[in-house]
Amino acid sequence: MTAREKVTEREFIRRIRERLPVAGGDLVMGIGDDCAVLRQPGGRLLVLTTDTLVEGVHFDCGWHPAELLGRKSVAVNISDVAAMGAVSRFALLSLAVPAAVPSRWLESFMAGFLDCLGQHGVLLIGGDTVASGHEVMVSVTVGGEAAHGEVLYRSGARAGDEVWVSGELGEAAAGLELCRQGLAAKNPGWQQLIRAHLDPEPETDLGPGLAASGRVHAMMDLSDGLATDLAHLCAASGVGAELAAEALPLSAPLRDAARHLGADPLAWALKGGEDYRLLFTAPPDARPALAAIAARCGRPLACVGRIVAATGVILCTGRARQDISYQGYDHFA
C-alpha cells in the first residue's frame, strides 16, 4: 500500500452518499442522521443505528473498567436513538477480542452491557463474537421505534430558531484528559468528569419528550463536539448558527480541572467529543414548553445561540467572531 492520501471522515462519508441510490419506498432517512429510519408495515417507524468503540482510540483498558465499557457501548447507541426522539427496543453486539484478554474481563464487560440494556428496557437479540489480533473492538447496532410524525431530524432547523443543549459540555473530554494523566482519583470534585467519560448517561427521557412536544425543529446528539455536530446540523438544514461563548454551560469541576491542567475549558466544550447530550433547535416561543419538559425529565437545558440565514458555525465572544465549523473530533484525522 502506498502512503495515504489524506481524507477526512466527512469527505469519506460524502463520497459514499454520492454513490447511493436515492432512498425511497420504506426508507424515510438513510445515511446522514443519527439513525436510519424505515417505515414499518403498520405505519410506525423503525430507527436503526450502529456505533463502534475501538481499544486505544475510544477507550483504554488501563483505566476503563470492563463493566463500564460494556455500559458505555450500549449508551452511545441508545443516545443516537433518543436523539431521533425514538425509544430503543433491541440490540445486536459484535465483539472482537484478542486471545490475551481474560475471561473475567469478558464476564465483566457483558455484565455491564446487559445491565445497561436492562436499565433501558432493551433486549439483546443477536451478535457475533470473533477473535482479533491486537485490539478489543465493540460494535453495537440498536433498533428503536417511534410514532409517525414524532421523529426529529438534523435537517429541520430554521433561521430564527434558538440553539439548545442539554446538560453541561466538555465533561467527557475533561474526564478523558484526567484519566490520561493519571489524575482520575486526585480530586473527588472531578468525579462527575470521570463518570462522563467512563459511563455516560444517554438522554432517553428527554429525547422522546422533546420530539413528542411538536415544538422542536431539529435534533441530534453531541458525539464529536459542538463545533462539528452543530456544523452537521446546519449543513443538513441549509442554515448557519451563531454561538454565544458566554452562554456555553461549563461546570465548576470542568473549570477547576482546566485550571489545574492549564487547559482551555472552552476548547473542551466546543471540540471535545462524547458528551452524548442533546443538541436541538426550537423557535423562541417554545421556551415555556421546553422548560416544562426539562423539569419533568429532571434535566437542565441551556440556550447557547441561534440559527441564522447563513452558512457555518460562528463563535461569538464579545464582538469577536470566529468560524469554528467542523473543528471537533475527526475519526480519520
Add this chain to the structure above:
Amino acid sequence: MTAREKVTEREFIRRIRERLPVAGGDLVMGIGDDCAVLRQPGGRLLVLTTDTLVEGVHFDCGWHPAELLGRKSVAVNISDVAAMGAVSRFALLSLAVPAAVPSRWLESFMAGFLDCLGQHGVLLIGGDTVASGHEVMVSVTVGGEAAHGEVLYRSGARAGDEVWVSGELGEAAAGLELCRQGLAAKNPGWQQLIRAHLDPEPETDLGPGLAASGRVHAMMDLSDGLATDLAHLCAASGVGAELAAEALPLSAPLRDAARHLGADPLAWALKGGEDYRLLFTAPPDARPALAAIAARCGRPLACVGRIVAATGVILCTGRARQDISYQGYDHFA
C-alpha cells in the same frame, strides 16, 4: 490482566444466553440462530444479523483485494438472512481502519461493498467509520424480511430427516490454504477454490425457495464447518446426526489441491469454515420438491446423512463411527 482462563466461543455465548430475559412480545427468535426474528406491526417478520471480519483473522490484505473484501463482508451477512429463508433489504456498516490504510483501499472496499449490496437489492442505510490502531475491522448488520410462517430455524430437525448441503464443501478452506502458501495463481483449475475464499456467493435464491416450499424442517448456513454447524443444528433440535463420509460433495479441484498440499480433503469439508452453503434437513419424501427447487435455482444439492434420535454428530466411514461434534472453527480457540 491475568493469564487467560480458556473459554470457547460456544461456552461464552451459552453464558450470555443464560442471563438474557426470556424472549417474548414481538421477539420470535433471539440469540441462537442465524438471525434474530422480530414480528412487525403488520404481521410480517423482520430478521436481523450481524457479522464481523477482522484483518489477520478473517482476511489478509496481502492477498485479499479490497473490492472482494467489500463484497465478502456483505455476502456473509446476506447468507445468514437467506439461511432463515428471508430476503435481505438493508445494511449498516461499521468500518474501523488504521491511519496507514490508503484512501484508494477504502474506495475499492466501498466499491465492492456497494456493488454486492446492489446485486442483491440491499440498501446501505447507515454506518459508522472509526479509526483503529492496527487492524481493519468490518462489522455489518443486515436486515431482511419474510412472510409469517416462511422462516426456517435450526430447531426444526426431526429424527428420520435427511441432511442436505448445497454446493461443494471445504472449497473456501482450501482456497485460504492456497492463498496462505502463495499458490493462488499456480493452477487455473484451483480458481474456484480461491474464489470461494475471496468472494463467496450466498444462496439468496435457494434459501427463500426452500423456506417457501414448506418441505424443509431446519436450515442454517455453513460458516464454521459442517462438524460444528450441524452440531449446533442438532443441539437446537434435540436430535443427533449421522454423516456418510462418502456422500460429502468434494470437487475435483479440492481433491487435486489436497493432493498437492498433502492435506486431507475431508478435514477441509468437515472443519473448514466459510463455505456459506446451506445446511438443511427434510423428510425423505421431500426429494422431488427439493430437486425441483434446486433445478429452478441452478444449484446442486447433496444428501450427506440423516437425523437420528440421539445426540452428537457421528461421521460414518464404512463401519467406523467417530463423534465430530463441534470440531470446526472456534473463534476463541
